[in-house]
Amino acid sequence: DAGVIQSPRHEVTEMGQEVTLRCKPISGHNSLFWYRQTMMRGLELLIYFNNNVPIDDSGMPEDRFSAKMPNASFSTLKIQPSEPRDSAVYFCASSHGGFGGNEQFFGPGTRLTVL
Amino acid sequence: RKEVEQDPGPFNVPEGATVAFNCTYSNSASQSFFWYRQDCRKEPKLLMSVYSSGNEDGRFTAQLNRASQYISLLIRDSKLSDSATYLCVVKGSGYALNFGKGTSLLVTP
Numbered sequence: 001d002a003g004v005i006q007s008p009r010h011e012v013t014e015m016g017q018e019v020t021l022r023c024k025p026i027s028g029h030n031s032l033f034w035y036r037q038t039m040m041r042g043l044e045l046l047i048y049f050n051n052n053v054p055i056d057d058s059g060m061p062e063d064r065f066s067a068k069m070p071n072a073s074f075s076t077l078k079i080q081p082s083e084p085r086d087s088a089v090y091f092c093a094s095s096h097g098g099f100g101g102n103e104q105f106f107g108p109g110t111r112l113t114v115l
Numbered sequence: 116r117k118e119v120e121q122d123p124g125p126f127n128v129p130e131g132a133t134v135a136f137n138c139t140y141s142n143s144a145s146q147s148f149f150w151y152r153q154d155c156r157k158e159p160k161l162l163m164s165v166y167s168s169g170n171e172d173g174r175f176t177a178q179l180n181r182a183s184q185y186i187s188l189l190i191r192d193s194k195l196s197d198s199a200t201y202l203c204v205v206k207g208s209g210y211a212l213n214f215g216k217g218t219s220l221l222v223t224p
Contacts (some may be wrong), residue, residue, distance in 0.1 A: 043216075055210055091158055091159075108158055
């Protein structure tokens, strides 16, 4: 079975550019999570969806970040405009069960570098 | 104060050694507890859940002390392949998992 799929795997862009990260959760999973990981701050939850509805976006750092989940099999995280401090690994994870279940399955991540 | 705190290490141990990691959590209402493993430049993966009665999976033993709000992971007979970062994870009544920053383990020949 395919796991969580993320694209692109690597993204290098210049400050001010728009960046769109994509995620396809595991089929049948009803919760989707976006995380950001840096050495300094570790793994931070940005936003999560349940049944395609955003439940909590309090982790989104600022208005430059937005996320959508138009259907059960696709989600995007957009940064516009991007800044060097946005450089990090962005993970998408999915799970099933009530209140997001327990085990979250992570995608391979997108390594973002903003110059 | 971060909700889940771990010693970042690194822990350098020889093959065959026993090593233990601890983590503490601040929210006494936390309900579920886990250890995830993350290999270098890879995604986190669930290693094991942690139950109040303690639980064992092969060489790995996890324990929970609710009164003191800490969780432990014991690895016996360390293998080179155990080298990774171990993330302590706590869940409340909602959807979110709260991750510690991880403890780095390096097992040497």
